[in-house]
Amino acid sequence: AWYGPDGRVFVEKTEEEALSAAIEFYLALEGPWKAWVEDKLENFKPGEILTRDEDVLDTWFSSALWPFSTLGWPDETPELKTYYQTDVLVTGFDIIFFWVARMMMMGLHFMDEEPFHTVYVHALVRDKNGQKMSKSKGNVIDPLDLIDEYGADALRFTLTVMAAQGRDVKLDPARIAGYRNFGTKLWNATRFAEMNEVARNDDFWLNDARLAVNRWILTELTRAAREITDGITSYRFNEAAGAAYRFVWNLFCDWYLELLKPVFMGTDEAAKAESRACVAFVLDEIYKLLHPMMPFMTEELWAQTAGEGKQRPSLLCHAAWPSPDFEDAEAAADINWLVDLVSGIRSVRSEMNVPPAAIAPLVVVGANAVTRERLVREESAIKRLARVGDISLADVAPKGSAQIVLNEATICLPLGSLIDLVAEAARLQKELAKVTEEIARLHKKLSNERFVASAPAEIVDAEREKLAEYRDAQDKLSVALARVRDAG
Numbered sequence: 361a362w363y364g365p366d367g368r369v370f371v372e373k374t375e376e377e378a379l380s381a382a383i384e385f386y387l388a389l390e391g392p393w394k395a396w397v398e399d400k401l402e403n404f405k406p407g408e409i410l411t412r413d414e415d416v417l418d419t420w421f422s423s424a425l426w427p428f429s430t431l432g433w434p435d436e437t438p439e440l441k442t443y444y445q446t447d448v449l450v451t452g453f454d455i456i457f458f459w460v461a462r463m464m465m466m467g468l469h470f471m472d473e474e475p476f477h478t479v480y481v482h483a484l485v486r487d488k489n490g491q492k493m494s495k496s497k498g499n500v501i502d503p504l505d506l507i508d509e510y511g512a513d514a515l516r517f518t519l520t521v522m523a524a525q526g527r528d529v530k531l532d533p534a535r536i537a538g539y540r541n542f543g544t545k546l547w548n549a550t551r552f553a554e555m556n557e558v559a560r561n562d563d564f565w566l567n568d569a570r571l572a573v574n575r576w577i578l579t580e581l582t583r584a585a586r587e588i589t590d591g592i593t594s595y596r597f598n599e600a601a602g603a604a605y606r607f608v609w610n611l612f613c614d615w616y617l618e619l620l621k622p623v624f625m626g627t628d629e630a631a632k633a634e635s636r637a638c639v640a641f642v643l644d645e646i647y648k649l650l651h652p653m654m655p656f657m658t659e660e661l662w663a664q665t666a667g668e669g670k671q672r673p674s675l676l677c678h679a680a681w682p683s684p685d686f687e688d689a690e691a692a693a694d695i696n697w698l699v700d701l702v703s704g705i706r707s708v709r710s711e712m713n714v715p716p717a718a719i720a721p722l723v724v725v726g727a728n729a730v731t732r733e734r735l736v737r738e739e740s741a742i743k744r745l746a747r748v749g750d751i752s753l754a755d756v757a758p759k760g761s762a763q764i765v766l767n768e769a770t771i772c773l774p775l776g777s778l779i780d781l782v783a784e785a786a787r788l789q790k791e792l793a794k795v796t797e798e799i800a801r802l803h804k805k806l807s808n809e810r811f812v813a814s815a816p817a818e819i820v821d822a823e824r825e826k827l828a829e830y831r832d833a834q835d836k837l838s839v840a841l842a843r844v845r846d847a848g
Contacts, residue, residue: 362410366393370410382410424462427475434470449476452484480595483523488532489818506536513654514540520653521601542609543657546646549613550661553639556624559667560644564637566686571623571631574638575688576695577616580607581642582684588649589681601653608646615699616642619741640665645682697731697767698738704764704771705746711840712762712847713787714778722748723772725757731769748773762843781844788841795834802827 362370362378364386372378386397400408425433431440445467451460460479467475486492487499494500506515510533518539522529569575584607591600616639623635643665647658655677662676705722714720722742724735735742735751742748757763760776775781802823805811812820 361413363413364393364410365396375410375412379410420458420462423459424466425470427463427467428471444471444475445473446476448478448480450480450482453481454484456481478595481525483525483527483529485519485529485531488530488534490528490530490821491818501531501533506533509533510536510540511543511656513543513657516655517542517601517653520597521605522598524598525596542605543654545609545613546650547657547661549608549617550643550665552617553636553643554665556636556639558636558639558643560640560665561633561637564634564641566641566684569634569638571634572691572694573616573619573623574635575686575691577612577642578638578684578686579688579692580611581645582686584611585645585649585682585684589683592652604646604650604653608650612642612646615695618745619695622740622744645684647676648679648682651676694734694737697734698741701742701766701771702745704766705748705773708762708764708773708843709747711836712775712779712844713784714775716747718778719747719749720773720775720778722746722751723754723758723761723774724751725754725770725772727753727769731767760847762847775847781847785841785844788837788844792834792837792841795830795837799827799830799834802830 362372362375362382364370364382368382368385370378370381370385372381383397383401386393388394397409422429427446428440428444431437431443433440449460449463456479463475467473484492485501487501489499491497491499503515514536518531518536519529521539522531522535566578569578584603587603588600591597591603620635620639623631626632644662647662651658659676662672662679666672708714709716709720724731727735732753735753739751742751754772757770757772758774760781761772761774763773764771806820806823806827
């Protein structure tokens with residue numbers, strides 16, 4: 361870049377080209393600068409008409425100096441001594457050569473040390489069809505618009521859970537809406553706890569927990585915290601977010617709080633007090649584990665759940681990272697068995713189109729002593745959550761029953777009196793035929809080399825996704841049909 365006598369900037373590859381452009385510009389003017397340039401040209405000396413900018417650097421060259429030039433280099437400043445070398449560089453793969461490699465070169469040359477010890481190469485965000493965003497395509501997604509509609513935490517969590525190594529992020533606003541619902545789920549769980557007088561109890565010791573359901577959730581919390589911590593420390597942020605999602609939604613909200621409802625509605629005050637303290641403890645740990653992924657909501661919930669008239673000793677962002685070590689393998693095995701049993705029964709009822717209000721008997725074949733004890737101990741929870749009536753043991757499966765295998769036992773649901781097995785088999789057969797027809801059509805389409813070669817990539821990918829979805833539906837329908845036929 362060169363400056364003219366009036367401060368105008370001329371940017372060219374060489375000084376000769378810049379001078380030529382400047383002369384052409386000033387001689388076309390009417391005024392004092394035209395005469396001034398004409399006078400200088402009569403006795404031309406280099407550097408009189410144009411002055412070169414002494415500080416111009418190539419963009420990537422100046423960026424390569426960033427790790428130390430921002431800290432006062434070339435002076436030996438306290439900041440330079442403290443913060444160089446830095447820790448982790450987060451970047452996209454598309455500028456590894458332009459920026460990352462050059463920072464390494466400059467750091468080694470001027471500082472005799474790499475500017476960072478780790479480079480985390482993240483995914484690139486594309487539109488929902490996998491296309492690179494560009495203004496010309498009209499597919500640019502403004503994150504500020506997404507934040508306005510769904511919230512910053514929902515967007516942050518979505519990008520975290522989708523940021524698998526080696527894969528681009530296909531950002532669909534529908535996914536962000538789904539993870540906003542996750543935040544709402546946690547908010548509602550906190551509200552449920554408040555309605556049931558859950559409050560922090562500093563005198564509560566984890567090993568004092570006596571209820572199996574409380575010892576189970578504390579064990580699962582330990583396992584989830586380890587998985588989340590391992591994911592973060594190894595830069596597998598999507599795995600950390602996935603582990604947090606599964607624990608909070610699937611275990612804590614869907615099962616733990618549901619299993620505690622009879623306790624909160626009961627008359628055993630000791631059980632209530634223990635459960636309230638346990639819920640408060642687990643919620644606090646959830647806020648900490650989720651804070652890197654959903655900082656705003658968790659910080660707010662942390663402050664709001666301090667207790668009536670109390671304040672937290674610090675902001676959540678300053679709280680110690682969770683490192684629970686509670687383990688009760690027996691309690692975990694018992695409650696996870698209950699979860700698997702109820703989930704299996706619900707799946708069969710859904711597959712076989714059993715009316716939600718219908719109460720089916722439950723027959724267990726081949727149960728060992730441990731399973732029999734669990735059936736007695738968890739009878740009320742099984743009946744309430746799985747919508748079953750009498751629970752009995754048998755040596756053989758009853759006729760007309762749907763069956764699932766759980767460990768050594770066979771769980772039987774006699775459904776002949778609840779649904780028309782013949783009509784249900786006909787319905788499933790019809791659905792299966794339609795799905796099979798769609799699979800054949802899509803397979804033929806994708807086997808056409810001309811279609812695959814000429815169609816836009818996003819259309820081909822969409823057809824492949826449809827084929828995968830239909831095949832998954834085919835597998836599920838086949839299992840359901842086999843169960844109905846076996847029951848008949």
